[in-house]
Amino acid sequence: MINLFKIKDQKREESGNATGRAPVKKQSAGELRLHKDISELNLPKTTGITFPNGKDDLMNFEISIRPDEGYYLGGTFLFTFQVSPSYPHEPPKVKCKTKVYHPNIDLEGNVCLNILREDWKPVLNINTIIYGLNLLFSQPNDEDPLNHDAAAVLRDNPRLFENNVKRAMAGGFVGQIYFPRCI
Secondary structure, three states: OHHHHHHHHHHHHHHHHHOOOOOOOOOOHHHHHHHHHHHOOOOOOOEEEEOOOOOOOOOEEEEEEOOOOOOOOOOOEEEEEEOOOOOOOOOOEEEEOOOOOEOOEOOOOEEOOHHHOOOOOOOOOHHHHHHHHHHHHHOOOOOOOOOHHHHHHHHHOHHHHHHHHHHHHOOEEEOOEEEOOOO
């Protein structure tokens, strides 16, 4: 039976070549699901999406978030998404390209968001992740940190945390660490 399908595919490919058209590349289940997710995106007004490698590479894209409230108001933060062919059975790999003083994002750009780890389920989608990232900027969480120093300051001295965020976003040092301007 399997050989019958191989022969059928071969015939289809040969007929495509005979008509002068290039054979159509088969998409993985992950690519098909991602295409659906992207076509159904309902982005908040503070969020944009770009495809740096062009629309032919949907598996790698960037999201920019510009919070309109909270500590990070006015900043622009860029995230890269790398989606594997086994999506949605595993979450995309998300990194923050903008160096940010944040309890849930470390200095290497790793993001602490439960739905990108242990709470991921195939029913979740790209839209869910984007809303989760937006939520990190409006409600940073000091209880599950990647940047323990920022989390301790947020928990113990919210006023100092706010000043540190402003200093970092304006392009300056927080302690010994320099943050490029992102306003």
